[in-house]
Amino acid sequence: MSGKDYHGKLDVENGRVDLSHGSGGRAMAQLISGLFHQAFGNEWLARCNDQSAFEVAAGRMVMTTDGYVVSPLFFPGGNIGSLAVHGTINDVVMAGARPLYLSASFIIEEGFRFSDLGTIAQSMGVAARGAGVYIITGDTKVVERGKADGLFISTTGIGVLADGLDLSADKARIGDRVLVSGSLGDHGVAIMSTRQNAALQVEIVSDSASLHDLVAVMMAAGGRGIRVMRDPTRGGLAATLNEIAHQSGLGFRLQEAAIPVKPAVAATCELLGLDPIHVANEGKLVAIVAPDVADAVLAAMKAHPLGCDAADIGEAVADDHKFVQLATSFGGGRIVDWLSGEQLPRIC
Amino acid sequence: MSGKDYHGKLDVENGRVDLSHGSGGRAMAQLISGLFHQAFGNEWLARCNDQSAFEVAAGRMVMTTDGYVVSPLFFPGGNIGSLAVHGTINDVVMAGARPLYLSASFIIEEGFRFSDLGTIAQSMGVAARGAGVYIITGDTKVVERGKADGLFISTTGIGVLADGLDLSADKARIGDRVLVSGSLGDHGVAIMSTRQNAALQVEIVSDSASLHDLVAVMMAAGGRGIRVMRDPTRGGLAATLNEIAHQSGLGFRLQEAAIPVKPAVAATCELLGLDPIHVANEGKLVAIVAPDVADAVLAAMKAHPLGCDAADIGEAVADDHKFVQLATSFGGGRIVDWLSGEQLPRIC
Numbered sequence: 056m057s058g059k060d061y062h063g064k065l066d067v068e069n070g071r072v073d074l075s076h077g078s079g080g081r082a083m084a085q086l087i088s089g090l091f092h093q094a095f096g097n098e099w100l101a102r103c104n105d106q107s108a109f110e111v112a113a114g115r116m117v118m119t120t121d122g123y124v125v126s127p128l129f130f131p132g133g134n135i136g137s138l139a140v141h142g143t144i145n146d147v148v149m150a151g152a153r154p155l156y157l158s159a160s161f162i163i164e165e166g167f168r169f170s171d172l173g174t175i176a177q178s179m180g181v182a183a184r185g186a187g188v189y190i191i192t193g194d195t196k197v198v199e200r201g202k203a204d205g206l207f208i209s210t211t212g213i214g215v216l217a218d219g220l221d222l223s224a225d226k227a228r229i230g231d232r233v234l235v236s237g238s239l240g241d242h243g244v245a246i247m248s249t250r251q252n253a254a255l256q257v258e259i260v261s262d263s264a265s266l267h268d269l270v271a272v273m274m275a276a277g278g279r280g281i282r283v284m285r286d287p288t289r290g291g292l293a294a295t296l297n298e299i300a301h302q303s304g305l306g307f308r309l310q311e312a313a314i315p316v317k318p319a320v321a322a323t324c325e326l327l328g329l330d331p332i333h334v335a336n337e338g339k340l341v342a343i344v345a346p347d348v349a350d351a352v353l354a355a356m357k358a359h360p361l362g363c364d365a366a367d368i369g370e371a372v373a374d375d376h377k378f379v380q381l382a383t384s385f386g387g388g389r390i391v392d393w394l395s396g397e398q399l400p401r402i403c
Numbered sequence: 404m405s406g407k408d409y410h411g412k413l414d415v416e417n418g419r420v421d422l423s424h425g426s427g428g429r430a431m432a433q434l435i436s437g438l439f440h441q442a443f444g445n446e447w448l449a450r451c452n453d454q455s456a457f458e459v460a461a462g463r464m465v466m467t468t469d470g471y472v473v474s475p476l477f478f479p480g481g482n483i484g485s486l487a488v489h490g491t492i493n494d495v496v497m498a499g500a501r502p503l504y505l506s507a508s509f510i511i512e513e514g515f516r517f518s519d520l521g522t523i524a525q526s527m528g529v530a531a532r533g534a535g536v537y538i539i540t541g542d543t544k545v546v547e548r549g550k551a552d553g554l555f556i557s558t559t560g561i562g563v564l565a566d567g568l569d570l571s572a573d574k575a576r577i578g579d580r581v582l583v584s585g586s587l588g589d590h591g592v593a594i595m596s597t598r599q600n601a602a603l604q605v606e607i608v609s610d611s612a613s614l615h616d617l618v619a620v621m622m623a624a625g626g627r628g629i630r631v632m633r634d635p636t637r638g639g640l641a642a643t644l645n646e647i648a649h650q651s652g653l654g655f656r657l658q659e660a661a662i663p664v665k666p667a668v669a670a671t672c673e674l675l676g677l678d679p680i681h682v683a684n685e686g687k688l689v690a691i692v693a694p695d696v697a698d699a700v701l702a703a704m705k706a707h708p709l710g711c712d713a714a715d716i717g718e719a720v721a722d723d724h725k726f727v728q729l730a731t732s733f734g735g736g737r738i739v740d741w742l743s744g745e746q747l748p749r750i751c
Contacts, residue, residue: 108498209542
């Protein structure tokens, strides 16, 4: 046994992950204490147990999980780490819950640079602290070169629900308004342009962000008039509204002209043959809201930095087919189905 | 749009996962409802929300997460799915907590067989129900062929702690006994023999199992005299005791002859050049127990089917070096360090 400390230093600048960092031995302990604890730093991780304990008040909680396999790992507006934290926080807050704690499971390909892992972990720490959330437990596995693609992260979040709150798609009613919190397609297009190295005039930046605060102001304005919220990630607005249509037994009629899309995103979508309503977002939400509170909720959204381009884009209608229909600017209409194939693999 | 139902049937027998099953669209919905909901079937998943809500009483909870990358995915005594559920439940119960809910994140390589995924999901459902636990939320991502190795699963578990209970390595005291719940090395050797296709006389079966019930009888017998429990997974008994030594500031002195190892496991370890105390277990625990309750706890373990080979293998001692020392059967001694390299990659 060497006299080396258990907390021996990693060469974060030049080193790389090897299989020993997933072995449960000394190298793994060094990676965890030297890189993850430093980035996430909180009292729970400092205890170095295989699980972390915390106090809760009696009531309802929510739990959600997501795997992140985005490629490339770094993109304009974020990286896989900030994306994982924002995305999981958003799934908690879409239920109307206050996020409390996260776990993070890392599956790392042998040869991955410590410096990249450090940057990603730091982004996770920043994103979590920004939402008042702690990453209290984690796990690290390493697989051989060629058996993964750099890094995959699975994050799980838990949060607390206000008393009696129960947002759910089946609460949607005919006449409810469909609100979106801002322009659609930014995340998906940012990833695709990075991947294709598209020589764009304007850099398109992912909208990846935590929506906890936006949701708080919406709940304050709309109360129980907010039936359901979803973040339109994979599959975009089209998939999200088709899901809600299926779960509520209603259809949706949208005004195409009302759907906010940035000109640069629209132009890039046309170039790449994509439709922005099928493209992933990572810092936007769709809310189905009772008509009597819709204006107040929309005003609250517009007053928030993450909702300044919010819009009322249509309504819930009776429809036995549960179709999502789009009235186009030219007076025509079309049905917006989910895509049955894959438009944008590994977008998140 | 076809008239096809949202819950369209998967060809589970012959089909394979493709990128569309991770897209957020119709194919993913079919995979989730046709395969995962069927295997995990519970009221939470049936609501098809991105998160699940549940009631809790006021008190302390624990949260833990693990990534599973075991290779091969199927092995004697289990598969990656049962392993993931047992392993995460065990990390919850090692804190003395009662496990309640799990989440599961699947990262799947394109081309993976539905039939294998179905078998794995069924095993997860069986393992969860066996421990009275529900898999209430999940996520599915698909990556291109060659960008993963079949299937990775990350599971997160939460549970509730009895009032005031706080097991932690720093509670260990000089003179405490070290108990193990059974023979060591079974899981790691089962995986290695499968991998090397070793022509063994006796098939060695993984010990993968949920220890919730064993821990319940131990807690009933030992109460607050149980200082800390750990499941000696990656890195085996050696890594676990070195961790506890580091966290408690104590050393451990073990009797080699007292450490239970099955003859077939010992023989295979010799053949493969492994030491059973470094080899992973997935259904065993190590408990550091106050001397006045050690006999009662050991008797309770031995009376339980998962603890019938339990043994008192040594004691906590004052040691500024925090060494784990082994008194060999020949009267000699050696220091059991953690391995600094990797002995058995992808064992869990």
